[in-house]
Amino acid sequence: MSKTAKAALWIMVATMLSKVLGFFREMVLANFYGTGNIADIFVVTLNIPGLIIAVIGSAIATTYIPMYFNTKEKYGEEQALKFTNNVLNICYIMAIVIAVLGLLFTREFVTVFAGGFKGEKFEIAVKFTKIMISGVLFLSGSKLFSSYLQVNDNFVVPGLIGLPYNIIIIASIIISANTNLYVLPAGALLAMSTQLLFQLPFAFKKSYRYKPYVNIKDESIKELAVLVLPMLMGVAIGQLNVFVDRLLGTHLPSGQLAALNYANRLNEFVMALFVTSIITVIYPKLSKMSNQDNNSGYISTIVKSSNCIILVVLPIAIGAIVLAEPIVRILFQRGKFDANSTQLTSIALRLYSVGLLACGIRDVLYRAFYSKSDTKTPMINGSIALAINIVLNLLLIKPLGHAGLAISTSISSIITVVLLFISLKRKTGYFGGDKIIKTGIKSMIASAIMGVVTLFVYNNLHLILGAGMIKELISLSGSVLSGVVVYSLLVIIMKVEEVGLAFDILKKVKNKLIPR
Incomplete structure (x- = not known):
């Protein structure tokens, strides 16, 4: 996995450059339009x-x-x-x-x-x-x-x-x-x-x-x-x-469709930076392992990839839910993007973030099936999720507006992942599901505690420093940093295996950047 990890790391760097610029693009669009x-x-x-x-x-x-x-x-x-x-x-x-x-x-x-x-x-x-x-x-x-x-x-x-x-x-x-x-x-x-x-x-x-x-x-x-x-x-x-x-969004009042887009872009940044970076590397490897009937390597790759995504994406999703409003305000609120736009986009961001982890795991599982030349299973499971999404959209759009569309998308993503895990077990037997669940539980506990600490730190810093873009940026940065520290300490204390892999990657990068 060391070569895979290093390749994924450099993809993350490349993707970060592209996506940071993509974020700036959305900020410019928000400012002018x-x-x-x-x-x-x-x-x-x-x-x-x-x-x-x-x-x-x-x-x-x-x-x-x-x-x-x-x-x-x-x-x-x-x-x-x-x-x-x-x-x-x-x-x-x-x-x-x-x-x-x-x-x-x-x-x-x-x-x-x-x-x-x-x-x-x-x-x-x-x-x-x-x-x-x-x-x-x-x-x-x-x-x-x-x-x-x-x-x-x-x-x-x-x-x-x-x-x-x-x-x-x-x-x-x-x-x-x-x-x-x-x-x-x-x-x-x-x-x-x-x-x-x-x-x-x-x-x-x-x-x-x-x-x-x-x-x-x-x-x-x-x-x-x-x-x-x-x-x-x-x-x-x-x-x-x-x-x-x-x-359906085109039938909503003006601005709600754009708010959904801005919120979705924030989640897409996380997906592209971490999830896409990992699956881009593992998919060719899964294909090779399937051709070579390397079942143990195939299962190990699925487990490690899923667990890495859980460890990274889950705390980000919790952080986005807790700090949605200041995140949107700092990134977008300027020019023609006003306080009402911030409120609309914040609501969408929170509800999209509910299904963010499911989207990440879903993409890994899709590649697991595709690598075995099984394209029917993802299609069938996706069809069921689509039907659920459409029904939920039609039920929720009238009472909830754009929020109904966002939460429907998250629920359908979660259902898709559950169906894919069931199908994978039927197809391959043991696939390391217990290890994925174990990591998921540990990460959920750590993320929940992190979320409480992050919100507490932000509220107190904001109370002390007051309003204003620079002051709010300091409050947000301080709360995010405290959350990162708390989450990192907790997953280390819980002895999550993939944490060691992450430190190994960082050590190799350090040795390349700063030779002895």
Whole structure:
């Protein structure tokens, strides 16, 4: 696990750079557009190309990883490269079809994704979408090249694609607010292109060479198609959750959809920094272990990955619930983002955070099934969770507004994890569930105590120092630091095994940065 841990650490560093910049992007958007109509429009239309490719591109790119290893092992490096080009070209054919359909039927696309937009708001959304829909061409290639780099042991570059992407969007937000509104979608399209262009030089360094080869009758493509179809449905179900939330959100009063977006971005930062960093490294390893029938290594990887996520994400989720309001106020409240925007976003953040750990564990378990070429189980379990999410959304949106959408998402995520654990036990027998539960209980106790201490410290510091951005930042920083110290001491006292792994990682980094 030492190589895995080190790789995950450097991915965290790369992801942190991208996500910190992504946070700054949301702060800039909040400053110039607040939680008004333009913020709602940009949030929805920016995600239309992303949602489409998240369904098709993610399913293909995820299935590609075990198939690449299988093809390379059976037929060699040259055939694996040929397989890569075949998949890439097929993806581009589909992306071109989607882009053309998006341009021809833009109004229908916007009606589907933003049914609650009316009048001028709808017309602006249509114009934004026409500009950004071609982004599917860049995003589809970016997905596959990220997978290609990962199977060739380059995990950092895919984690850095957010840097040029966010820089360009930040610039477009500032320029559009001071000149022409439509600089905003044009800048977003340019930003999408950089996600592909940034990775190409590194792919060529890893011996990638493009060939215009398309063969849908190829045996590897047929096998890929068999695996992709249920995964495609599974990913579509996951994205349908997002789609349903956003569609219902367009019917809420102005600003609530944007508040959901800002809160979700905060949770996505945690997911990308810690969860994605871990699963990006473990998925290729799980695929290798499955091909080699290394069951003990497979189980050990699942346990250690799940426990690391529990130890990191659970206290962050508790901290977000306890300190949601000052966190949102410090990060976003300026310009057009007022006290009412802070209140709306804080409520959403607390309720999204309830399911944050479940989202992290769910992604690990999905990869555990995918690595064994089982794409049906996640699809079935996800379908059940989707149905529950839709029912809860419809029941809770009227009495609770945007809060109902947030808590419905969390509940459905928790149910998905429970179902996946049951399915994993049926499929593999013992999978180390007792060790995961043991770590979970210890982390929950430590997190609960940490939450009480953190809130107590924040309230007292805030009472002593008073209001004001700098003073509140000091109060928040002091409370977070006290919480980190308390939680760290408690998990060490409880002798959680993965804590030793974390210290081992830090020690290796220290030795690299400060040689003896």
